[in-house]
Amino acid sequence: xxxxxxxxxxxxxxxxxxxxxxxxxxxxxxxxxxxxxxxxxxxxxxxxxxxxxxxxxxxxxxxxxxxxxxxxxxxxxxxxxxxxxxxxxxxxxxxxxxxxxxxxxxxxxxxxxxxxxxxxxxxxxxxxxxxxxxxxxxxxxxxxxxxxxxxxxxxxxxxxxxxxxxxxxxxxxxxxxxxxxxxxxxxxxxxxxxxxxxxxxxxxxxxxxxxxxxxxxxxxxxxxxxxxxxxxxxxxxxxxxxxxxxxxxxxxxxxxxxxxxxxxxxxxxx
Numbered sequence: 001x002x003x004x005x006x007x008x009x010x011x012x013x014x015x016x017x018x019x020x021x022x023x024x025x026x027x028x029x030x031x032x033x034x035x036x037x038x039x040x041x042x043x044x045x046x047x048x049x050x051x052x053x054x055x056x057x058x059x060x061x062x063x064x065x066x067x068x069x070x071x072x073x074x075x076x077x078x079x080x081x082x083x084x085x086x087x088x089x090x091x092x093x094x095x096x097x098x099x100x101x102x103x104x105x106x107x108x109x110x111x112x113x114x115x116x117x118x119x120x121x122x123x124x125x126x127x128x129x130x131x132x133x134x135x136x137x138x139x140x141x142x143x144x145x146x147x148x149x150x151x152x153x154x155x156x157x158x159x160x161x162x163x164x165x166x167x168x169x170x171x172x173x174x175x176x177x178x179x180x181x182x183x184x185x186x187x188x189x190x191x192x193x194x195x196x197x198x199x200x201x202x203x204x205x206x207x208x209x210x211x212x213x214x215x216x217x218x219x220x221x222x223x224x225x226x227x228x229x230x231x232x233x234x235x236x237x238x239x240x241x242x243x244x245x246x247x248x249x250x251x252x253x254x255x256x257x258x259x260x261x262x263x264x265x266x267x268x269x270x
Contacts, residue, residue, distance in 0.1 A: 003031035004237050009083040011035040013066065013075075013125065014093030016044030018199045019148070022225035023090055024048055025055070026233040032088065033058040035079050039065050066093055066121035076128040085136045088236045089129040091122040091147045091172075097164065098201040107160055114168040122147055122172050130183045142188055144236040148228075149173040149193040151249045169193075173247050180245035188244045190235050195251025198222040218253025227252075 010027045014020040016038035024034050025048075034052055036059065038045035045061055052059040060082050064075040079086055095113035096102055102113065126145060133143035150169035156162050176191035183189055196202070196213035202222060213222050231250045234240055 003029075004239065005088070005233075006031035008032040008087040009035070009079075009085060010088035010090065010236070011037070011079045011086060011129070012090045012092055013037045013121075015048050016041035017048070019194070019197065019225040019228050020090075020092040021048045021051070022229035023092060023232050025051060026226070026229035027088065027090075027236070028052050028055045028057040028059070030233055030237070031057070033083060035060045035062060035082060037062050037064060037075065037093065039063055066125070067116040069124060072121055072124045073128060076125065076132065079129075080132055086129060086133055087141070087143050089125070089133070089143075089145045090232060090236075091125055091145070093121060094118045094148065096200070098161070099204070107164070110160075110164055111168075114164055118168050119171045119175075123175050126175065126179050126189070130179060130187055130189070133187045134183060141238050142186065142241060144240075145179065145183075145187060145189045146232050146235055147172050147176045147179075147189070147191045149176070149191045149247060151193040151195045151251045151254060153193070176247065177245050184244060188241070190243060190246045190248060192228060192231055192235065193247055193249045193251075194223065194228050195249065195254060196222055197228060198224055216255050217251060218255060221252065223250065223252055 005027060010032040012020050012024045012034060015024045015036040024036050028034050034057060036045060036048050049059055049061045062075055062078055064071040066072055095117040097110040097113055126147065130145060136143060149172050150165050152162065153166050153170040153173060156166050173191050173193065176189055180189035196217060214220055228250055231248060235243060
């Protein structure tokens with residue numbers, strides 16, 4: 001793989017596991033020094049750090065509670081001090097309301113979690129990091145910010161999950177386009193919108209959702225964290241310098257109609 005991010009400094013929030021860890025590893029493979037972030041899953045954050053060190057790249061782990069505004073500011077300040085600047089910022093951190101004890105909470109509490117981490121923290125961090133990146137006239141190439149949305153936010157999906165993730169991720173996507181307008185032409189801002197990705201929830205979900213995830217993708221499979229990471233790796237690279245202000249679905253191609261055929265039949269139709 002081309003090490004097209006050599007001499008770059010990248011920050012990936014929510015990189016204790018899943019998509020965030022995959023993104024951190026991908027950016028490291030491309031040569032970037034990577035700052036990883038976590039809060040509750042300290043063991044996972046340490047594991048990410050160990051994996052990065054096997055790639056012989058510089059790395060720094062920072063813990064911060066992104067529900068607190070001052071913690072967001074301290075995270076940006078610490079990242080800036082590490083290598084006197086930031087080239088890549090990925091706002092991946094999101095509240096897990098689908099697994100563990102959080103899955104048992106009320107709709108209102110889940111909404112508050114998503115608002116605090118997925119929306120508010122993304123907005124605060126994007127503005128703080130973006131302004132700092134605008135001031136980096138001496139950096140060798142344009143800095144890049146990537147936020148994480150959701151492909152289902154376009155059309156919605158039934159149930160509480162749709163009513164929770166749909167509006168919050170739509171807010172992230174709208175913010176991304178506004179931030180791109182605000183920081184251009186100095187800083188590029190894009191948003192990736194994952195589809196059905198096999199993370200912690202996907203590993204333990206019911207057969208109904210497993211079949212639905214496969215059926216609704218033109219690629220007839222779940223996506224992986226590495227699929228998202230590969231897209232982010234390209235989006236922040238110098239080769240994508242003309243890509244700005246975009247929402248990029250990463251879902252293997254989404255079916256635009258309700259297809260009730262069994263997965264093996266749908267996948268085999270020519």
